[in-house]
Amino acid sequence: MPLLLEADAALARTLVPTLGPHAEVIARPEELDTLLQRRPHFAVVIGPGVDLQVGLVTAEHVKLRYPATAVVLVRETITSDVYAPALDAGVGAVVAHDDSQALAAAVGRARLTWESIQGPATEGRQAGHVITVFSPKGGVGKTTMSVNxxxxxxxxxxxxCIVDLDLAFGDVAITLQLIPSHTLADAAGFEDQLDWSMLQSITTEHRSGLSVLAAPTNPEGRERITATLVRRLLAQLRDHFDHVVVDTPPGFDDQVLGAFDETDEVVVVATLDVPTIKNVKVAIETLDLLHLVRDHRHLVLNRADQEVGLTAANVAELLGVPVDLTLPSDLAVALATNNGDPIVSAAPDHVVARSILDFARGLPGVEVSPEAVVSGRRGLFGRRRKEVAR
Ligand SMILES: Nc1ncnc2c1ncn2[C@@H]1O[C@H](COP(=O)(O)OP(=O)(O)OP(=O)(O)O)[C@@H](O)[C@H]1O
Ligand SMILES: [Mg+2]
Known part of the structure; x- marks a missing residue:
């Protein structure tokens, strides 16, 4: 979508109809980075009310940091001495404030250029939901839950798209029997140059149609993945997928905190033992302190079928978060994972698979398509597998 920089509300109102219904307006150049980092925009339009020098500095900044974003400079009157400095600053078009045809054409060109680099612009479409699967404890079932x-x-x-943020010991790819030729490590250092074609080139497609962004295969890769990169990756991915599922290592590290900035729903995985519940309580208090995903927390109790003196009701009361899903310990779950065919795809009728499917159905942004009906013998992914095989 285009972003208009214009402090004068009356001027902004005259330009917005030409920019389209999804144009965003900001009054100050300082607000630019927050918006451009959060959501890509194919054009920044500098309004006629913006001082020329401020406009040129802004244009230069945009072209340097977001090269795929075009800059359009709108002026009250166009004098010949505007063109040279505008060109130097990277402005793609200079148009008069009352020439709506020229403005529409400049914005249209910006969109076309953007789409040839980044894939379709996404205004009008609700951004996808980022679902982070988290636990302060290791081995409780985070990867099992996120993959399923x-x-x-x-x-x-x-x-x-599933993103494996367990950067040191990620096992999402192996759980899906994939040998990725690219991983998150290939995005390291590309904070400012992420685009759709690059993201496509580093994801691996599972036979179900699920895209996988795998964890680095060596430790150096991990060091180079910054929290900023994680934030921007997720911001980009949510523009192209309905759901982005993030698997995490145990506890909070910089990259996990980066992911939380883009997270809409968190699935907290716990088991019914006192040390885990104590740590989960501390983790939830940390989320509270950071004001993260306050009303979008889902508690999953995994392997919660044994009598150990704690019940789901105790845990919900202790943590102040309702239990959304309770799963038993079942050998079939571990076997399915070890076979590289997780329970939801290997045995969609299994009680654990059904519970996870019900839980997924309740997540925001899920519109169950008519074809997506569990079909007995062929299995849940039968149709897609056939499509892939063709
Ligand atoms: N409900 C279950 N029934 C049986 N086995 C399970 C269940 N959930 C998880 N497991 C098994 O427990 C082991 C640990 O699970 P998983 O790898 O998902 O945990 P994790 O929290 O991702 O661990 P880590 O912190 O090491 O990444 C795996 O072998 C998995 O197959
Ligand atoms: Mg794991």
Whole structure:
């Protein structure tokens, strides 16, 4: 979508109709970075009310930091001495404030250029939901949950990407029997140059249709993945997928905190033992302190079928978060994972798979497509597998 920089509300109102219904307006150049980092924009339009020098400095900044974004300079009157400095600053077009045809054409060109680099512009479409699967404890079932939730959402008709943020010990790819030729490490250092074609080139497609952004395969890769990169990656991915599922290492590290900035829903995984519940309580208090995903927390109790003196009701009361899903410990779950065919795709009728599918169905942004009906013998992914095989 285009972004208009114009402090004068009356001037802004005259330009917005030409820019389209999804144009965003900001009054100060200082607001630019927050918006451009959060959501890509194909054009920045500098309004006629913006001082020329401020406009030129802004244009230069935009072209340097967001090269795929075009800059259009709108002036009350165009004098010949505007063109040279505008060109130097990287402005793509200079148009008069009352020439709506020229403005529409400049914005149209910006969109076309953007789409040839980044894929379709996404205004009008609700951005995808980022679902982060988290626990302060290791081995409680985060990867099992994230992979199965991602497969469940895919089976329900969503376009899904799973991102493995367990940068040192990530096992999402192996859980899906994939040997990725590219990983997150290939995005390291590209904070300012992420685009759709690059993201496509580093994801691996699972036979179900699920896209996988795998963890680096060596430790150096991990060091080079910054929290900013994680934030921008997720911001870009949500523009192209209905759901982005993030698997995480145990606890908060910089990259996980970066992911939380873009997270809409967090799935907290716990088991029914006192040390885990104590740590989960501390983690939830940390989320409170940071004002993160306050009303969008889902508690999953995994392997919660044994009598250990704690019940789901105790835990919900202790943590102040309702339990959304309770799963038993079942050998079939571990076996399915070890076979590289997680339970949701290997045995969609299994009680654990059904529970995860029900849980996924309740997540925001899920519109169950008519084809996505569990079909007995062929299995949940039968149709998609056939499509892929063709
Ligand atoms: N409900 C379950 N029933 C049986 N086995 C399970 C269940 N959930 C998880 N497991 C098994 O427990 C082990 C740990 O699960 P998983 O790898 O998902 O945990 P994790 O929280 O991602 O661990 P880490 O912190 O090491 O990344 C795996 O072998 C998995 O197959
Ligand atoms: Mg894991």
């Amino acid at each position: 939730i991602a497969l469940a959402l895919t089976a329900l008709g969503s376009r899904v």
